[in-house]
Amino acid sequence: MADLKVKIGALEFKNPVLTASGTFGYGHEFQDFLNISRLGGIIVKGTTLEPRQGNPYPRMAETPSGMLNAVGLQNKGIDVFINEIYPQIKHFDTNIIVNVSGSKLEDYIAVVEKLNHLDRIPAIELNISCPNVKQGGMAFGTSCTSAAEVTKAVRAAYKKTLIVKLSPNVTNIAEIAKAVEDAGADSVSLINTLLGMAIDAETRRPVLSTITGGLSGPCIKPIALRMVWQVSKAIKIPVVGLGGIMNATDAVEFLLAGATAVQIGTANFIDPAISEKIVDGIGEYCTRHNIAAVTELIGALKI
Amino acid sequence: MADLKVKIGALEFKNPVLTASGTFGYGHEFQDFLNISRLGGIIVKGTTLEPRQGNPYPRMAETPSGMLNAVGLQNKGIDVFINEIYPQIKHFDTNIIVNVSGSKLEDYIAVVEKLNHLDRIPAIELNISCPNVKQGGMAFGTSCTSAAEVTKAVRAAYKKTLIVKLSPNVTNIAEIAKAVEDAGADSVSLINTLLGMAIDAETRRPVLSTITGGLSGPCIKPIALRMVWQVSKAIKIPVVGLGGIMNATDAVEFLLAGATAVQIGTANFIDPAISEKIVDGIGEYCTRHNIAAVTELIGALKI
Amino acid sequence: MKKFIDDLTVCSNRKLNNDYFILGLTSVKPLPAMLPGQFAEVKVENNPAVFLRRPISVHDVDYAKNILYLLVKIVGEGTRTLSFLETGNTLNLVYPLGNTFTTEDVKNVLLVGGGCGIAPLLYLARHLHNLKIKTTILLGGRTETDILESEAFRQYGEVYISTDDGSLGEKGFLTNNSIMAQITNFDRLYCCGPLPMMKVLAAIAKQHQTDCEVSLENTMACGIGACLCCVTPTTAGNKCVCTEGPVFNVKQLQWQI
Amino acid sequence: MKKFIDDLTVCSNRKLNNDYFILGLTSVKPLPAMLPGQFAEVKVENNPAVFLRRPISVHDVDYAKNILYLLVKIVGEGTRTLSFLETGNTLNLVYPLGNTFTTEDVKNVLLVGGGCGIAPLLYLARHLHNLKIKTTILLGGRTETDILESEAFRQYGEVYISTDDGSLGEKGFLTNNSIMAQITNFDRLYCCGPLPMMKVLAAIAKQHQTDCEVSLENTMACGIGACLCCVTPTTAGNKCVCTEGPVFNVKQLQWQI
Numbered sequence A, B: 001m002a003d004l005k006v007k008i009g010a011l012e013f014k015n016p017v018l019t020a021s022g023t024f025g026y027g028h029e030f031q032d033f034l035n036i037s038r039l040g041g042i043i044v045k046g047t048t049l050e051p052r053q054g055n056p057y058p059r060m061a062e063t064p065s066g067m068l069n070a071v072g073l074q075n076k077g078i079d080v081f082i083n084e085i086y087p088q089i090k091h092f093d094t095n096i097i098v099n100v101s102g103s104k105l106e107d108y109i110a111v112v113e114k115l116n117h118l119d120r121i122p123a124i125e126l127n128i129s130c131p132n133v134k135q136g137g138m139a140f141g142t143s144c145t146s147a148a149e150v151t152k153a154v155r156a157a158y159k160k161t162l163i164v165k166l167s168p169n170v171t172n173i174a175e176i177a178k179a180v181e182d183a184g185a186d187s188v189s190l191i192n193t194l195l196g197m198a199i200d201a202e203t204r205r206p207v208l209s210t211i212t213g214g215l216s217g218p219c220i221k222p223i224a225l226r227m228v229w230q231v232s233k234a235i236k237i238p239v240v241g242l243g244g245i246m247n248a249t250d251a252v253e254f255l256l257a258g259a260t261a262v263q264i265g266t267a268n269f270i271d272p273a274i275s276e277k278i279v280d281g282i283g284e285y286c287t288r289h290n291i292a293a294v295t296e297l298i299g300a301l302k303i
Numbered sequence C, D: 001m002k003k004f005i006d007d008l009t010v011c012s013n014r015k016l017n018n019d020y021f022i023l024g025l026t027s028v029k030p031l032p033a034m035l036p037g038q039f040a041e042v043k044v045e046n047n048p049a050v051f052l053r054r055p056i057s058v059h060d061v062d063y064a065k066n067i068l069y070l071l072v073k074i075v076g077e078g079t080r081t082l083s084f085l086e087t088g089n090t091l092n093l094v095y096p097l098g099n100t101f102t103t104e105d106v107k108n109v110l111l112v113g114g115g116c117g118i119a120p121l122l123y124l125a126r127h128l129h130n131l132k133i134k135t136t137i138l139l140g141g142r143t144e145t146d147i148l149e150s151e152a153f154r155q156y157g158e159v160y161i162s163t164d165d166g167s168l169g170e171k172g173f174l175t176n177n178s179i180m181a182q183i184t185n186f187d188r189l190y191c192c193g194p195l196p197m198m199k200v201l202a203a204i205a206k207q208h209q210t211d212c213e214v215s216l217e218n219t220m221a222c223g224i225g226a227c228l229c230c231v232t233p234t235t236a237g238n239k240c241v242c243t244e245g246p247v248f249n250v251k252q253l254q255w256q257i
């Protein structure tokens, strides 16, 4: 049995399989379907300083091999997370990572300062790439200057592992990753959703209440894979890869492209047990290919 | 029967359905499958000053609801086009548009100067967005300055209708469209392919000889539709929309989003008769919805 | 309630008419406990146009025969593909999902189903019958072929029918059916059908101060409260229809009625 | 040659073994003229993992019965889905595509097929037989189950067999088969199979100055010369395998042999 452990900064993961923010709730929603402690980590829903109601319904559209969402960071706010949700999930024997979202720099700071105190939260994922909120969100993630600025400020305020989640809706994602690395991030994760749109030709209306939304699922995998490859060549800190991973083979492709770990997003909706199956599948791939440690696969693409 | 005619600048199209460059050869490849004179127009393969051999094989990878290509502008050069291909296709009773590609500004100019003289070529599509060539190509299309510069120079050299084809691999496509409009283009077409990548996990090698390639097909439709919508709101010149159109409903969605005409690309590979069927389908949609002229649909999305 | 992801086996596929069919699904294992109003997220195989699961209500459960019934209306690619299922085929379900109708403190109730909206009501009727609650059923639709399973409902109570074109039962909207005159006799209305129909009904119920529960059908991605795509505005903010619904008391909803 | 896009009807699906099957396809219209070496672009339905058509060679045509045969090896999702086709099902083909083997100026030829590479060779053998050209057939594969249709080939000429494991015919690589000793007797070799096998064969042919035609299997998107995805380097630059091939004389190719 191959050694599946990977590390991001000082943080160790029992395997490279995490679940993506916004697609796995707070974990307990999936407890009937899989053993959460078998996962490398779970990244909980985007959490903001204040509670948010998100966008109006409809928030979802199915697309070829994918979906658009326009949830818009609906969440109960950091205080409810800390007081009500955290106590329910902190016993999970896995890395629980909070996806921190916001519209203002001060909000990010306020949230991460509170997270510093939670023992069982060893890392945050800083979401500077949400396409579904009017202010902030993706705006931070589409220029090097603002991405660096917010990373630097959060780095100063947050003591533990800092992963910054990048937007794919940019001309040069490697440049932004470099800026974020220089600003002190321990890791970058990519990709968040691509900005897309769906129209109902019969009613001549947009399908989503917000007109545009975030595209996810296997349709975006080729783009995500390309970006992970570009970014992992450009920076030295570990890359967490995601975007359309549906099975262990997809996950291995991201590792080969340079990812140290992967996240499973939309696939959780199709098969709520998939993340654990992907852990097993990566193990089987290693065995079949005589690989002793999964770290051997990272960036091992033969050019 | 609805009036399907649309106009781009001074140029009239019998209907809004064109075929996309690189997916319809020079038209005659499809003559056994459909009546080319029923199409609004055909856009021939990217043509450069000198002949090009393109990239090495393999050039193609299938992806979820799409494909990657890395053809790399293989073509026989403008002189062979003019002397050998043009005489074979000029009798087609449709608008024949040449997709002009290149690596250097002077090459673009040299090509369009030659095209000025071809009676049966009423327009060119300036490709500043090919992701599959090392120099030039997409580089021109990813900054406002270079996009404007090449458009301005070509505008000065080319007398007839000038459509500029934009790259989706940018942070703000509306900005680039605006720059191109200001530089004198008659129209913009979008989107070209998205830069993607495919990996064979078993061999641990990239599937394409060039590692990355251009993603097309229904998987990119939500992104294309969003960009067409954003661009058509930002500029006054007509937009030609494409990206994953597989049927008449998809085509209508692009018109509603703001496109004056559409192009059919990858769909030609799945059904070589599809373009003509889409002409019929748009007609039927108009009849069913009591629309007298297809122009009523352009940008008619109800917000 | 524990949720499962299971491959069930199609044991029957009964075509009601061109638009509707009922799937019978069985398993080698005993089916789990399911409540009226709950639903399953069904995986549609072999159709490139379908990516996400499709939510379908528990129409009925025969625990003796270990069969779960789903009543489905063909509206698009997913439901069309399900209609082709044959005995022996496999169907993957994530289930049972969602909450249930409340049956406390009632003695005399009216079930109102519009078209395919009857899907969750048959199992509810069976349940109410077992609880010895007096049940009346009102079925409505555009035309005769939209009136489904009226015979099955008759096992559990008196059945009233309305069709817009008068081809079956009373002519006119279901909300104008003669039984509606007795609305104040009922402790609660349970309603499932097209949104406009449910809203009119809820308005009438409100006017007569009759309690009313509705089952909503928002578009869903996960069905288990993870994606937050399926929300409906309630007095307590946006709530997920898949976990805090699909059944809501209209008092909880922000309907302008 | 005129190309068609047609729905054909499956009239047989014969399983040769776990890996190979032969589809018989018929039509209400007479099948179009097809030449040996040509292929069809087949539309695979009902599988979300398959987006593009799949190129499959004309294995044989029975014009009397109006049946086209395709011999298919199961290697992935597309071919697996085709293997499930049943009599009466419809299969959409774009065909006939590509060029053909040249049969001019030859009197005595050797057909060499490795595994699934025999697919285009049976129809070629039939064609050569009709032209009264003496035909010898050499079939090779890893093991017994890779040797396909040897009885059908025997109608048209003498058949030699090699398997790597010796389970059928001579033991060893096809390129070491005893018939290869007579290579100079043949005016031309026609070869289809795995690329490495074809290259070794082409090298041997070159060494003996024997003419050699090979059928290539590049990945294709359109099959009709429109996408330029399927190129192979030739002495005259990159050529599309789908229109200027799949059959090439090895002299045209840039093989390092």
Ligand SMILES: Cc1cc2nc3c(=O)[nH]c(=O)nc-3n(C[C@H](O)[C@H](O)[C@H](O)COP(=O)(O)OP(=O)(O)OC[C@H]3O[C@@H](n4cnc5c(N)ncnc54)[C@H](O)[C@@H]3O)c2cc1C
Binding pocket: C039, C050, C054, C055, C056, C057, C058, C070, C071, C072, C073, C074, C075, C076, C077, C078, C079, C080, C116, C119, C120, C216, C217, C218, C219, C220, C246
């Ligand atoms: C909790 C719940 C229970 C349900 N129970 C049943 C049931 O028992 N029987 C049954 O037949 N149907 C039921 N539905 C509706 C069913 O889920 C949809 O009809 C189905 O998803 C449509 O899939 P499709 O691929 O056939 O159509 P699609 O191609 O996805 O859509 C076809 C058309 O239907 C519309 N549509 C799709 N899904 C919905 C939806 N959820 N609500 C409103 N409009 C929609 C689309 O906008 C489109 O116009 C239920 C829905 C929910 C949320």
Ligand SMILES: Cc1cc2nc3c(=O)[nH]c(=O)nc-3n(C[C@H](O)[C@H](O)[C@H](O)COP(=O)(O)OP(=O)(O)OC[C@H]3O[C@@H](n4cnc5c(N)ncnc54)[C@H](O)[C@@H]3O)c2cc1C
Binding pocket: D039, D050, D054, D055, D056, D057, D058, D070, D071, D072, D073, D074, D075, D076, D077, D078, D079, D080, D116, D119, D120, D216, D217, D218, D219, D220, D246
């Ligand atoms: C002109 C031509 C004629 C052909 N004739 C036949 C025939 O008569 N019978 C037959 O069984 N097959 C034939 N093939 C090969 C056949 O097209 C492929 O096996 C098929 O496309 C694989 O589809 P799939 O979805 O099953 O596999 P995929 O899932 O697409 O691929 C499975 C594996 O096969 C590899 N592969 C896929 N396509 C090709 C290819 N074209 N060449 C090499 N490797 C490939 C993939 O890289 C992958 O490793 C022909 C190919 C060409 C180009």
Ligand SMILES: Cc1cc2nc3c(=O)[nH]c(=O)nc-3n(C[C@H](O)[C@H](O)[C@H](O)COP(=O)(O)O)c2cc1C
Binding pocket: A020, A021, A022, A023, A045, A046, A047, A069, A071, A073, A099, A101, A127, A130, A165, A191, A192, A193, A215, A216, A217, A218, A220, A242, A243, A244, A245, A263, A264, A265, A266, A267, C227, C228, C229
């Ligand atoms: C319904 C939904 C909600 C999401 N919410 C968040 C979020 O709150 N924060 C975040 O950083 N990403 C969010 N994402 C993006 C995912 O985490 C992920 O980056 C994206 O979906 C691509 O991965 P996938 O293709 O595997 O789903 C959300 C995605 C979906 C589909």
Ligand SMILES: Cc1cc2nc3c(=O)[nH]c(=O)nc-3n(C[C@H](O)[C@H](O)[C@H](O)COP(=O)(O)O)c2cc1C
Binding pocket: B020, B021, B022, B023, B045, B046, B047, B069, B071, B073, B099, B101, B127, B130, B165, B191, B192, B193, B215, B216, B217, B218, B220, B242, B243, B244, B245, B263, B264, B265, B266, B267, D227, D228, D229
């Ligand atoms: C095989 C292939 C070759 C292409 N060649 C060109 C080209 O030469 N010039 C160009 O501007 N676009 C080229 N494109 C891009 C298409 O014209 C189109 O912009 C893109 O495929 C998106 O549309 P679709 O999804 O409908 O295919 C090519 C696309 C494909 C798939």
Ligand code: FES
Binding pocket: C219, C220, C221, C222, C223, C224, C225, C226, C227, C228, C229, C230, C231, C240, C241, C242, C243
């Ligand atoms: S469908 Fe995902 S939360 Fe309800």
Ligand code: FES
Binding pocket: D219, D220, D221, D222, D223, D224, D225, D226, D227, D228, D229, D230, D231, D240, D241, D242, D243
């Ligand atoms: S497959 Fe498209 S040119 Fe050959």
